[in-house]
Amino acid sequence: MRLSVESSSCQGHNRCTSDFPELFDVDEELKAVVVNEVVPSDLEAAARTAVRNCPERAIHIES
Amino acid sequence: MSLTADEFVEHYDFTNPEFSKLAPGVIFEVYRRLRERASVVACESGFGTQVGSDVQDGQGMWHVLGYEDVYDVLQDAERFSSQCFSVGGLVGSLLALDPPEQNRDKKFITPYFAPGRMRDLADSARLATDDAIDTFIEQGEGDLAAVAWRMPGEILFKELLGFPAEDVEMCLQTMHPELFGGEARSLVFKEGEDIQNFQAELDAYCEEMLKARAEDPSDDENNVFDHLLNTRIGDDAFPFDRIVANATLLISAGLETTSNALTNAFVWLGNHPEQQAQLRENPEMIPTAVEEFVRFSGSVHGLSRLLTQDTEVSGCPMKAGDIVVPNYAAANRDPAEFENPDECIIDRSPNRHLGFGAGYHRCVGSNLARMEMRVALEQVLTRLPDYRLAEDCTPHHNMATTPGYAHVPVVFTQGKRLSAGSST
Numbered sequence: 432m433r434l435s436v437e438s439s440s441c442q443g444h445n446r447c448t449s450d451f452p453e454l455f456d457v458d459e460e461l462k463a464v465v466v467n468e469v470v471p472s473d474l475e476a477a478a479r480t481a482v483r484n485c486p487e488r489a490i491h492i493e494s
Numbered sequence: 495m496s497l498t499a500d501e502f503v504e505h506y507d508f509t510n511p512e513f514s515k516l517a518p519g520v521i522f523e524v525y526r527r528l529r530e531r532a533s534v535v536a537c538e539s540g541f542g543t544q545v546g547s548d549v550q551d552g553q554g555m556w557h558v559l560g561y562e563d564v565y566d567v568l569q570d571a572e573r574f575s576s577q578c579f580s581v582g583g584l585v586g587s588l589l590a591l592d593p594p595e596q597n598r599d600k601k602f603i604t605p606y607f608a609p610g611r612m613r614d615l616a617d618s619a620r621l622a623t624d625d626a627i628d629t630f631i632e633q634g635e636g637d638l639a640a641v642a643w644r645m646p647g648e649i650l651f652k653e654l655l656g657f658p659a660e661d662v663e664m665c666l667q668t669m670h671p672e673l674f675g676g677e678a679r680s681l682v683f684k685e686g687e688d689i690q691n692f693q694a695e696l697d698a699y700c701e702e703m704l705k706a707r708a709e710d711p712s713d714d715e716n717n718v719f720d721h722l723l724n725t726r727i728g729d730d731a732f733p734f735d736r737i738v739a740n741a742t743l744l745i746s747a748g749l750e751t752t753s754n755a756l757t758n759a760f761v762w763l764g765n766h767p768e769q770q771a772q773l774r775e776n777p778e779m780i781p782t783a784v785e786e787f788v789r790f791s792g793s794v795h796g797l798s799r800l801l802t803q804d805t806e807v808s809g810c811p812m813k814a815g816d817i818v819v820p821n822y823a824a825a826n827r828d829p830a831e832f833e834n835p836d837e838c839i840i841d842r843s844p845n846r847h848l849g850f851g852a853g854y855h856r857c858v859g860s861n862l863a864r865m866e867m868r869v870a871l872e873q874v875l876t877r878l879p880d881y882r883l884a885e886d887c888t889p890h891h892n893m894a895t896t897p898g899y900a901h902v903p904v905v906f907t908q909g910k911r912l913s914a915g916s917s918t
Contacts, residue, residue, distance in 0.1 A: 442856045445609045449781070449861075460601075461608050483844035486565075486852040 432470040433493040434478050436463045440489035447481045447490060454478060463489070503527045506535050508557060508795070508819075514678070518791070518889060518897050522836060525559055525824035533560030534810040537819075554816035556807070557796065561828035561848070563808050564820040567799065568853035571596075574818055576855060578800035583697030584746070587739035589797070593854055600858070602725055602732065603740065606654055606718045607858050612865040615653050619869040622648045624912050627877050634908035635884060639901045641874060642756035643673070646866050650748045654862070655741065656717035657703055665745055668695045672890045673900045693742060700741035708734070718744070744859070751793050752863045754898030756870055758791035759784075761899055762838055763875075764883035769840050774875040783840040784867045789847035790838040792823030792896035797855070822848045823896050881906040 434454065436447075441462040447455040448463050454474060455463045470478045470492075482490045497512045502524045507513065516524070528535045537555040558564050567574050571592045584590050588600055605611070622645045630636025647662030672678040708723050715721040719741060725732040763770040773779055796819040803814050812818065826847050827835040850857035857863070874881070881904045889897035 442853065443604060444850065444856060445861060449609055449864075457609065461604055480844055484846050486846055486848060486850075486856070 432472075432475050432478060433468050434465045434470050435468065435491050435493075436465055437489045437491065438462055438464075440487045442487050442489075444486055446484050446486075450484070451477050451481050454481060499524050499527070506537060506557070508537050508555075511678070514897070521896065522792075522823075522827050525821070525827060526836070529559040529824060529828065532810065533563045533808040534558050554813060555819070556810065556812060556816060557819045557821045557824070558807060559821050559824035559828070560808060561825040561831040564822065564825040564848060565852060567807065567818060567820040568848075568851060568855070571854055573802055573805055574799035574820075575802050576799060578798050578817060583693035583700075583742040584739055586733070586736040587743035588858065589743050589747075589855065590739070596854055598727070599732075599736065599740075602722060603718055604858055606721070607860075607862055609861045612861045615649060615862075616865055616869055618653060619645060619649050619866050620873060623870050623873040624877075627873060628911040628913055631877060631909045631911055635903070635905045637901050637903050638760045638874065638881075639757065639899070641870050642753045642760065642902065643900075645870060646752040646756070646863075647749050649866060650744070650859075650862070654717055654748075655744060656707070656719055661699070662749065665696060665699070666749060668699075669746065670750060670890075678890075693746065696745055697738060697742045700745070701738045704734070704738055704741060747857070748859050748862070750895060750898075752859075752866055754895055755788055755791050755793055755863070756867055757899035757902050759787040759867065759871060760874065760902045760904075761883065761887050762787070762790075763871075764881060764887075764902070764904060766838075767880075767882070770875070770881070773840065773871065774879070777872055777875070779841060780868050780871050780875075781864070782843060782845070784864055784871070785845045785847065785849075786838060786840050786842045787867065788849035788863075789826045789832070789842075789845060791898070792826060793849055794851075794895050795819075795823045796821040797851075820848075822851060877909055878904065878906040879909075 436455070443461045443463070445457065445461070445463065448457050454466055454470065454477060456466050458464045478492060482492055497510070499516065499520050502513060502516070506524070506528060513521070535557050537557055558567055575592050576590055576596070577592055588596055588603065591599065623641055626640040626644055629640055643666065644662070647666065648659045651657040651659050651662055667674055670678070704719060704723070707719060711723050712720045713724070715724060719737060722732050722737045722740070763773070773783055799818045799820065801812055801814055801816045801818055805812055807818070826832070826849060829835050831846065850860035884903040884905045887899045887902055890900045
């Protein structure tokens with residue numbers, strides 16, 4: 432599973448970085464960035480929740 | 495004359511003060527019945543809405559109730575402009591600008607509300623909450639308003655604005671006389687009327703505070719306004735009137751909303767002892783519960799946009815110059831997005847609510863609000879091991895936000911003060 436954040440859509444709600452710091456970090460513009468593009472299998476469910484919780488729909492998954 | 499849900503469904507007039515006096519469950523019933531007919535509803539009155547938009551006679555006003563449509567409106571600053579406030583204390587603030595200016599100004603303010611900074615403020619929030627609880631913990635009875643209506647204001651003023659915490663009460667009294675037994679200020683303006691509204695007074699207060707600060711500036715940029723007063727954009731200072739407008743905005747937006755949401759959470763947990771116990775035993779569930787309390791209680795009904803071109807939303811034709819209100823509270827109950835939307839489910843996941851908005855104008859203070867709600871719930875649940883509501887709580891009324899509670903009287907097994915000093 433590959434994880435990415437579309438920076439132009441990210442508005443810095445930071446729900447993803449607060450809920451899943453193992454998957455997301457905050458950049459200098461206070462936008463979310465992925466810690467690692469490749470998601471370990473034990474974090475796949477967390478990644479899907481993050482996608483589903485983003486009010487801007489800025490998080491994307493590619494299996 | 496008090497109107498019923500049926501009457502509001504037939505003649506939806508959000509600007510009628512009677513609408514905000516409906517009980518919360520009834521307000522959401524009106525939204526549900528209207529949304530079942532159509533995602534967009536015409537508002538009967540074409541006059542101004544909350545926060546002082548300057549609406550002309552005959553102008554159309556629309557409320558968007560469906561989640562997907564609200565999301566679309568919030569993403570499109572070109573069609574749905576925020577420059578709909580030509581008068582009042584919010585002109586020039588982040589709320590009233592469109593990109594690219596809004597993005598430019600926002601960059602100076604958002605770092606003060608960054609999640610890391612909010613974590614650093616949690617200790618202050620906890621201390622303020624404990625001080626408030628100390629005022630009644632040994633009596634076995636008290637009013638959780640002492641937490642809900644004080645802590646958020648103290649933290650906002652002291653830690654973020656650099657304003658004296660003693661001024662919080664005066665600001666609340668100015669904006670919300672209904673909290674102190676008075677009548678809520680009207681937020682509806684007719685063309686030609688003098689705009690007497692809380693923003694003029696709040697704006698005057700902010701201007702006075704900031705003028706004094708500008709004369710004696712601090713290099714220690716611990717708060718937003720010392721930073722803005724020192725900021726340059728190219729060769730120019732950040733415009734002073736915009737600094738004042740942003741102060742008015744942060745106070746308008748940052749006091750009542752969090753406090754209201756907290757009172758709603760306290761009352762709901764008071765009425766649901768099982769879930770109260772569950773959160774007490776599993777405090778790691780509190781952040782998820784906070785998201786649900788924000789979704790469920792609704793907070794802000796909606797904030798105006800000005801349509802810049804003829805368009806349509808969900809098949810409803812609208813004209814350039816119309817006011818369009820994305821109604822977050824209604825969207826947060828849309829069954830197309832949320833299963834069992836009218837149930838408060840404290841472990842709801844996923845929960846992609848619009849309680850803090852979305853798009854360019856998403857709430858800058860959302861992480862502050864989240865931190866404050868989490869800390870307040872942690873301390874109240876820990877120190878009041880079994881609280882119940884002492885009496886039925888009556889919501890207070892305000893047009894811009896969904897109802898909250900001025901008082902939350904509770905009884906509980908008494909405990910000990912944490913600090914020896916007394917709090918006022």
